[in-house]
Amino acid sequence: MISEKFKAGDFRALVAEMTDEEKVSLLAGHRMWKTQAIERLGIPHMVMTDGTYGVRYSIPQIDDDQAGGMDFAAFLSVVNQRADHVQTAWGQMKPATCFPNGTSLACSWDVDLAHRLGEALARECQEFGVHLLLGPGINIRRTPLGGRSYEYYAEDPILTGDFAAGVISGLQENGVGASLKHFACNNSEVERTTMDSIVEERALREIYLKGFERAIRQSEPWTVMSSYNRLNGVQAAENSWLLTKVLREEWGYDGLVVSDWHGVKDRPASLIAGNDLDMPESETRKADLLAAIEAGDVDRAPVDRACERVLELVRKARQGENRTVTFDRAQHHALARRLAADSMVLLKNDGGLLPISQTKVKRIAIVGEGAAAPVIQGSGCATTTPTSKDVPVDEIRKLAGSDISIDVFQGTSEIASECEVLVNEAVQGVAGADIVLVFVNTENGYDGEGSDRRSLGLAPGHDALVERLARANPNIVVIISSPDAVAMPWIGKVPAVIEMFFSGQATGGAVADILFGRVNPSGKLTTTFPKRMEDMPTYLTYPGENGRHVYSEGIFVGYRWYDARGIEPLFPFGFGLSYTEFAYSNLALDRTILRTGEKVAVSFAVTNTGKVGGKEICQVYARYGRPRLTRPVRELKGFAKVELKPGESRTVTVDIAAQDLCAYDTALQAWVLDNDAVTIEVASSSRDIRLSTELQTVSAVAVHRRIERDTQPIFILENPAARRKFNRFLQKQLDISPEDADRMLEHCTNSFVGIFTTFDRRFRRTFPKADIEALLAEINQEADQQQRRAA
Known part of the structure; x- marks a missing residue:
């Protein structure tokens, strides 16, 4: 029976009635996927599960409250057997729609499609009885080798956050909570629970935290997951600067x-730092927290506050649940097909080889294991x-119909001894085909948790297969399944x-739609492909050494690096072809001067x-x-996706806030808008700038550094x-005009030592220390006041 106090949201009163043991249990979850119910006080539980692009529902762990792992006897009984990883780890699963993975879906650059994905995931959660979906994951794709890159959206925080x-x-508009993860800098799977990500503060603020901040301000996720x-x-889960100062105090996350x-x-350290809920249930960690509370090492105030947050989350979950909702499997599969087709990226199409013309093409040769057994997810x-x-x-x-003949060749095999025969068979078989479709992919097993990819190459034998086929038939289309960028x-x-990329369960239908022109490809890369x-x-500096991973490139992540170094990528950020062409014109800004707190509307015709x-x-x-x-x-x-008929033109407007043109000044510990002439560029990719115009930004902030005794003149x-x-x-000090x-100050301009040392050295004049300190305090206090007014 759910208590009236819980229904009314009187959490303080409920927490006051709890014993220390009950508080600790509430903050530790129940088994793998639930919060702890407290029947004595009428507090129910809620259910959560993983899923950044599909709901992963473990029947034994959720329905039967089975703990993670297995008992020792069960382990011994299967230790010498080869078992499927997912079934071993999670047991029997409820089938759910496998939508395109993050690297794939974000190539649509379509926030409306992202919203539709959230709605669909919510329907599936509601049918399954899941209150909180543990996603989306939005860590920056700093390196294409990252094992979980396939879950993440982009190398850029603006696109990622939006x-x-x-x-x-x-999700949340349909009664299911989200968990924004992994906060923060979980950019590699190498020693992932111990590796120390060493990131200077400006890069941390401008690249790795910005996407989280943007998503939180726009959508207010019910939970944030520490990394x-x-x-x-x-440790991120014990980092008070991250979880309290930045997340709560600066961003206002509640x-x-x-x-x-x-x-x-x-x-105990994680609780004090601001990590409310420790998952999954651990008797060891529960005992540690209880002992710390009883010993007075952890105050009860943060414990009570964390308990109130858990109760608020459970109440939201219970209010949002709707067990009458079901999802139509066929409709969700059709949605997955649309999402995949809108996300696939046409990287090359010389001579207009695609789309396949059914009047010109009479024979297609299909090569590759992925044609019959596609790699759909990480x-x-x-x-x-x-x-x-x-x-x-x-x-x-x-889609080919009866007028086109199709021959299929395996081409490769994970069994090395079979490869040469299969390659030769494919090479001979593609001769004379009007078009050759070769499906290739990266190495299985190096595209997920616990292991980063070892290279940018495809799976063993796949690059060689493409080379051999290209010599045998010039009309070749290479179709790639990969978690992130690959070399070609x-x-x-x-x-x-x-x-x-990994396009989900409707991969086959979506790529067929692209090949035959039923869907005009519109996806564009959200990461740079290096050569x-x-x-x-x-x-x-990747992947680090001695437990430390230095993010040596600083703010120059992804395309920023290639631009700054003048390196030609294989394919640039934002690149993707279409079966049609687009022209840009008539760029205009609604203002030419931009100040703090304002925004500029960038309009242009496409x-x-x-x-x-x-x-x-x-x-x-x-x-x-x-x-x-x-x-x-x-x-x-900023970005926008526009759909146009042949010959159609439309005006597109993208708003840019002054805040998004700021840099983080570590000396001032603040976001600062420069006095600068900024060129606003409208582009088809980061290396294909179509239009540009100038915008003057005007700072309302004290942009000068703080003055100290040793500041150079x-x-x-x-x-x-x-x-x-x-x-x-x-x-005043010298009684001069x-x-x-x-003139004295001008004479000091070129001094390389501090201002007061310069006075002593050049004029043989010293000043009382108290007067110096008072002067410095007055200067810096005025700058601080100006900063606060601007904020």
């Missing part, structure tokens, strides 16, 4: 923080048991390439100049003029307020 907000809103790794020396599963190492906690699975060969046959040593020898590993920003309808992803970048701090060559600031003279106060100081005081 896309995540769409998914979260779709496994250490961050600058402190939801619940939940740990990643077994991500807490010191439970491995690990996000893995979904699909409700069905499209087979590419079957779907291609359906054969790119100059093939006319067409489609990157599918080789040595070009990657992370190359010299015209479909081709012969078929299509969708164009328009990107807006900022290119800085003479910034005070080092900035990238350009940064994405040049920095004081560049600061009008500081120069004015130093002038008055010299007048304003003109003489200014």
Whole structure:
């Protein structure tokens, strides 16, 4: 029986009635996927489960309250047997729709589709009885080798945050909570629970935290999940700077923080730092927290506050549940097909080889294991048991019809001894085909939790297969399934390439739609494809050593690195082809001067100049003029996707807030808008700028550094307020005129030592320490006041 106090939200009263043991149990969850019910007080439980692109429902662990792992006797009985990982880890699963994975779906650049995904996931959660879905995962794809990159959206925080907000809103508007994860800097699976991500604060703020902040402000997720790794020396789940100062105090987040599963190492420390819920249930960690409370090492105030947050979450969950909801398997499969087709990226199409013309093509040769057994998703906690699975060969046959003959060749095998025979068979078989479709993928087992990929190459034998086939038949289309970017040593020898990433259970139907032109490809890359590993920003310091991973590229992540270094990528960020062409014109801004707190509307026209309808992803970048701090060559600031018929033109407007043009000044510990001439660029990709115009940004913040005793004179003279106060100081101390005081200051301009040492060295004048401290305090206090007014 649920208590009236719980229904009314009188959580303080409920917590006051709890024993310490009950509080600890509430903050520790129940088994793998539930919160702890407290029947004595009428407090119910709620159910959560994994799923960034599909609901992974373990029947024994949720329905039967089975604990994770297995007892020792059961382990011994199966230890020498080869078992499926998912079934071993989670037991029997309820089939759910396996939608496109994060790397795939985000290539749609369509926030409305992200919202539709959230809605669909919510319907499946409601039918299954799940209150909280543990996703989306939005860590920046810092390296394409990252084992969980397939779950994440982009190398850019603006796209990442906006896309995540769409998914979260779709879930929560339909009564199911989201858990935004993994907070923060979980960018590699190498030693993932112990590795220390060493990130300087500006990169942390501008790249790795910005997507979280953006998603939280737009969608208010019910929970945020702390990550496994250490961050600058402190375990993320125990990092008070991250979980309290930044998340709660600066961003104003008032939801619940939940740990990643077994991500807490010191439970009392994590509770004090702001990690409310420790999952899954651990008797050891519960005992540690109870002992710390009873010993007075943990105050009861943060314990009670965390309990109230758990109760608030459970109440939201119970209010949102609707057990009358069911989901239509066929409709969700159709949605998965649409999402996949809108996300696949056409990387090359020389000579208009695609789409396949049924009047010109009479014979198709299909090669590759992935044609019959597609790789649809990565491995690990996000893995979904699909409700069905499209087979590419079957779907291609359906669209080809009876007038086109189709031959299928395996081409490769994981059994090395079979490969040469299979390759030779495929090479001979593709001769004379009007078009060859070769399905390739990355190595299975290196695309999920616990292991990063070892190279940018495809699976063993796949690159060689493409090379051999390209020599046998020039009309080849390479179709790639991969978790992230891959190298393409054969790119100059093939006319067409489609990157599918991991496109979910409807992969086969979606790629058939693209191949035959039923869907005009519109996906664009959300990460840069390097030509080789040595070009990657992370190359010299990845994956770290001695338990430390230094993010040496700083703010120059992804395309920012390639632009700054002048490195030509294989394919740039934001790139993707279509079966039609688009022209851009008439760029206009609704203001030419932008101040703190304002926004600028960037408007331009897009015209479909081709012969078929299509969708164009328009990107807006900022290119800085003479910034005070080092900035990238350009940064994405907004985007829009527009659908146009042949010959149709439409005006697109993208709003950019002044806040999004700020840099984080670590000296001021604040976001600062420069006085600068910023070029606003409208682009089809980060390397295809179509239009540009200038915007003047005007700072309302004290942009000058704080003044200390050893600050060099040049920095004081560049600061009008500081120069004015130093002038008055010299007048008073030396009884001189304003003109003489200014001449003294000018004479110090080129000094390489501090201002007061310069006075002593050049004029043999010293000043009372108390007067110096008073002057510095006055200057810095005025700057702080100006900063607060601007904020």
